[in-house]
Structures are given as C-alpha cells and as structure tokens.
Amino acid sequence: MKKLLLLAFLSSGTLSTQAEAGGVAVRFGPPGVGGGGPNPVAIPPALTDLGLSYVTSKGLSFDASLTALAVARRSRVKGGSYVSLGAGMIFSVSGTGFGPYAGFGYEGGCVSWLGCFSAEFNQGLGFGVGRIISPYGVRVGVIKWF
C-alpha cells in the first residue's frame, strides 16, 4: 500500500511539472468515423468537427475529439512538423475500443496574440470486442503556447 501511495505521489509530481506550461490547440475538421468517408466540415463548424489538445512543455499531448480521447508523445514539442504516438479510447460509429493513436502535424505562422497555425492528421486503432475500429480526422486551427 505504501508503495502504491509513493507511486501515486511521484506520478502526481510528474504530471504537475508537465502541466506548468504548454499549449492549447483548437482545431476543426470533419472526422471520419467509419461511415464511408467524412462529411464536409459544417459552416460554422459543429461540435463534432472540433478537436481539442493540451500539449505540455515535455511534448505530451492530451487530445479530445469525436474520434478519440488519447494521450500521445510528440516527436517535436513546438513548431514545424511532428509525429505523435500514444494510446487512448477510440470512437467510431461501430463502437468504442482501446488502442494506439498516432498523428502527423504541422505548426507555424505564429501571430503573437492569436497563436500559431496548426494542422494535424490523426488516427486511432481501437480494439473492441470482436472488432477493430479505425477513425481518423484531418483538422486545422490554432495552438496557443503559454
């Protein structure tokens, strides 16, 4: 029990360190959730087109969207092109599963008060009971670093 408490304490310390600074990304784009292809993005964008990310200063990305709730590590923390790889809960019209989650992104064109342009393609492989689901999303938006 003591070991578990110690582990929890150390983990919380790590998380709080990583949460000290980072970036918040808001991106829009149509999710492909296994229905034969994504719809065009709505104008104005609907909540289903929304993707939110919190990226720590260590390059750990916490992503939430219609396709996944996932944590991934980015190959580059800030700016330029990057690849991210992690895992999480994956969602599609066929169900829910747990599995790997990957993304390819680009950041650039920063405006001081607004943030930086951000585009990302991400996909997941969700292993559920008796099926594999594999939604994806191509989204563009902004990321604001703090």
Added chain:
Amino acid sequence: MSQTPGSTQLLGGSGVAGFFPHSSDHFPSYRLRAFLVLSVLLGSANQLAAAPALGLGLAAIEETDERFRPAFWVEAIFGERWITKLESYGRRQAPVTQTSHLLSFSRQFPLFSTLLGSMGVALAYESTEVQREPDEERPKKSTNTNLGLALGLGWQSKSKVFVRAEWGSAIFPAGTAGILLSTSRKQSLGLGVGWRFK
C-alpha cells in the same frame, strides 16, 4: 450537410476529384502495369549503390468504412531513407471485378528510437470492370486515379534479412468537397520481410 460518397467514388477520375483523366480504353491491363512497376522497382534496387533493400508482405487495407481487405505489397528502400511501395488488392464477385493499386514514394526518418516515420506522396489507381451482355450500351470498365499524401509509422529489424511492420495511411482530397476539408483515406496495416543487398 450531405454524406460524401464512398472512397471508391471519392477517388473519381472525372471532374475535380481526379488529377488524371479517364484512360481505361488505352491503358494496358492492370496486370501489365503492375508488372512494369515491379520491374522498375527490382531493376532500380539492383542498380543503385545506396544500400538498397527489397521487401514484400501482406497487409490489411481499410477505406474509411472499417472493413479490412487483404492486400499484398512490395517495396524498395534506398539508403534506408527513400521508400517506393506498391500495394495491390481487389476482389472478384461476378460480374464485377475491382482492383486497386497504391503507389507511394516516401522519405523515412527515425522516430522515438526504434520506430520509423515516413512522409511522401501516394498515387491511387482503381478499376472496376463489369461483365455485361454484348448489346448493353453501358460502360464495361471505369477507372479512377488520385494523388494524395502518404504517412506511415513502422518498425524494421536491423538484420540483413529484416522484418518490417507498418501502419500507414494515404489521404486523398475528396473531390469538390476538398475545399471544405473532406478527405478520403486508405489505411494499411502491413507485415512482411525483406533483404538488404549490402
């Protein structure tokens, strides 16, 4: 907000969707084209001095509908960096025969120590052939081509005879909806073996 058509239609060769015009009447058969591409790959691999490698294997390909189709792939790797890959799959269900080929050219780079990432371009060619009665006027064959982005994650052993596993995707613009960020994707889960020549 209407549903975009399925991926086969998204790769449409007519109008805005296709980057290349219809060419079904004048092209040789897909088998001949595949043979030519394979010949070029094999020939190039033997000619280049930049530590070429050849690989082949099986894959499961998904086209945004979460149905995985069996496929085979062959690839040539030059200098551990440049990858030319051909994936082929299809099905025959009388009277329809569908074939698809994905040809990609990618740059490979190290990622997270043992993993590899890759980015490049992908060319898709799809053909649907329907056996019809001789007096039917409807077309017997339609072909679709499209150009997109190839992205991949993979792992490859370092031995002379290597094992390679890859999770790749090719993303294509979806016709007139492209301006609205609608896309089509072909996802591939592949496993195979290869040989380094040096």
